Amino acid sequence: MRLRSLEGRLALWLAFAALTGVLVYVGVTRWPLPQMVGWLHDNLSKSISQPDHTQAILICAAVLAPLSWWFAYIVMNPVKRLLRALEGAVASYRDGDFSISIALDRHDELGDLILVHNELGQTLREQRQNLAQRELLLDTVVQNTPVALVLTDANGRVAYANIAARHLFNEGRNLNGLHFATLIADSPEALRKATEGSEDALFSVEMDGMEETFHLSQRAFRLQGRPHRLQLFRRMTRELSRQEVAAWKRVIRVVSHELNNSLAPISSLAHSGAELARRGDVQRLPGVFATIGERARHLHGFIDGYARFAKLPAPRPVAIEWRPFLDALALHCRFQLMGEVPSQTGWFDPVQIEQVLINLVKNAHESGSVPEGVTLSLSVIGHELRIEVADRGPGMSEAVLAQALLPFYSTKRSGTGLGLALAREISEAHGGRIALANREDGGLRVTLMLPQTATTM
Incomplete structure (x- = not known):
């Protein structure tokens, strides 16, 4: 036990108090009080009797009581001062002020506590400063992003809006505290309907005499224990225009390539056929005409495929019994059925989904x-209905997985790049999605997810 610790100091004070008590008791019962009483009795003829045991204890108590209070004050005063300082510091922390430090010079456990407290305050100040810098950076980024951001509370009032949102909805004026639904009451119907829903949406409105396309992202979450809703409005017109131009360039490039591949041989064969007819060599003409017809049929099939992709009708979902559907599918392609067939009926357009599965199974065999x-x-x-087509190919x-679902993208020499794009178009028209992934033990897995109505479940 170190002497400068609280325990050491308290032990010294207790020993001092005990010694003081002994000295007082000895002074009352042995010396000098008995001698003083005897001297008064002998020299001044004062009839003062010697104190008995009870009187001695009372005299000791009268002397030691103020001494005990003084000792207690000396021992507890530093603790009381530290507790008051800690109380003020905790109150400051509660109010968000971390600038308080305790300036007490001690070298015991209280000093260690003060040191730890000051280190805690320094850490909190640094964290507050870093947090403030991050909040400032985040606010700067959010305020200057071109995406319009609107945060509303449970009552639909705007709790936060960046510069883009203020310019989009209130001519640059502040939106905080305004009711968002009232604010957009006079906006185009497409905008109002998009904000009334809870899902992401793509909509177009007329602004400044031009059509603008927006993508709306919506998320609900709790902030400080209260429900909030975040809406992000992103202008997509320029991006969609770039994507549209890129798609048209890709279409033109693919169509031009295929037309050249077919028209060049046809032109050459027509010239050869004319030359053979001029020379009277008619025996080779049927072969020339057959080749021209084959190239023409290939070109017709190519154009027809693009036409069918562009004119894909809206799906007409109906209840599907699995056994007849699978038997009809097996007539067009070969596959191994894995697992059990669902007991409930499916809900989709049988013609379109059958075409998707035929293409997927055909791709699996060609892999x-x-x-x-x-x-x-x-x-x-x-x-959701989950349909998986898997193979054991490479x-x-x-890079191919990232682009395989894009229209006109193909790694096959004679591919049109429409098979997987058509599958994606059909699945999304059903409200579903399609995903491609490599299998861990080799091969490719194509997953088709289709929503099912409650009546089919």
Whole structure:
């Protein structure tokens, strides 16, 4: 136990107090009080009797009581001062002020506590400063982003809006505290309908005599224990225009390539046929005409595929019994059915989904997979139908996976790049989605997710 610790100091004070008590008791019962009483009795003829044991204890108590209070004050005063300082510091922390430090020079446990407290205050000040800098950076980024951001509370009033939102909805004026629904009451119907829903949406409105397309992202969350709603309005007109131009360039490039591949041989064969007819060599003309017809049919099929992709009708979902559907599918392509067939009926357009599965199974066979490695599985997860077509081919690289679902993208020499794009178009028209992923043990898995109505579940 160190002497400068609280325990050491308290032990010294207790020892001092005990010694003081002993000295007082000895002074009252032994010396000098008895001698003083005797001297008064002998020299001044004062009839003062010697104190008995009880009187001695009372005299000691009368002397030691103020001494005890003084000792207690000396021992507890530093603790009381520290507690008051800590109380003030905690109150400051509660109010968000971390600038308080305790200036007490001690070298015991109280000093250690003061040191830890001051270090805590310094840490909190640094964290507050870093947090303030981050908040300033985040606010600067959010305020200057071109995406219009609107945060509303549970009552629909705007709690936060950046510069883009103020210019979009209130001519640059502040939006805080305004009711957002009232603010956009006179806005175009497409905007109001998009904000009334809870899902992301893409809508177009007329602004300054031009049509502007916006993408709306909406998220609900709790902020400080209260529900809030965040809405992000992003102008997509320029981006969509760039994507549209890029798509048209890709279409023109693919169509030009295919037309040249077909028209060049046809032109050459027509010239050869004319030359053979001029020389009277008619025996070789049927072969020339057959080749021209084959190239013309190929070109017709190519154009017809693009026409069907562009004119894809809206799906007409109906209740589907699985066994007849799978039997009809097996007449067009070969696959191994994995797992059990769902007991409940499906809900989709049978013609369109059959075409998707035929294309997927055909791609699986063309990947180089063994025939028995091409599998089809069906399952129902929640309110979604999951259809998987898998193979044991080489799979796809990350670059190909990222672009495989884009129209006109193909790694095949004679591919049109429409098979997977058509599958994506049909699945999204059903309200579903399609995903491609490499299998861990080799091969590719194509997953088709289609929403199912409550009546089919």
